[in-house]
Amino acid sequence: MGAPEHIAALLDLVLPAACAGCDAAGVGWCPGCAAALTDGPTRVRPRTDPGVPCWALAPYAGPARRAVLAVKERGRRDLTEPLGLAMASGLARLRTPGRPLVLVPAPSRGGSARRRGGDPVLRTAAAAAGWLPDCRMVPMLRVWWGVRDSVGLTPGERQHNLRGRISVRYGPLARRGGAGNAEVVVVDDVLTTGATVRESVRALGLAGVETSAVLVTCSA
């Protein structure tokens, strides 16, 4: 984090909040920007097909993009609840009535997540699960150390960079040999090439956990 980001983070603490989507004063996330995330979800088709339906709350543009970046780059924790609520409303539309729902966050590299002060995808998923009946968040995926940052890589390089590097952290869900009757949805903040969700779905499958869908906040 460079000096300008430090100053921005500090200003977020001491000044009244401005909307992370449109800079409207006095609120962290305004109703207009919230509406931009609750139109969908929309079906999206990433270049790297994870083999299950993929859905996005919004395109990676405008208020949605700015909000995701504010969380990632500036540690705007006040956006966890509104982004979680938007994700919950998308999941409420996608889920099959009568079946439990399990949210599995796509994994972040440990180092970059820690530098940002925690894993924003995990926090958003936990907030979403809190809004939905019969839903829980199970952070069962991890990325091996040594994966390079994917910024600036071509789609092919990204796929190669991640191949076989995402694995399941064995806990009760994987040990039981699957999620039983539950629908499993992999969630992430931004879908670009699809490499991360594809490897996530593959790793879950190897552990006997069948993924029903992928839902992301934004699709590039």
Ligand SMILES: [Zn+2]
């Ligand atoms: Zn706004």
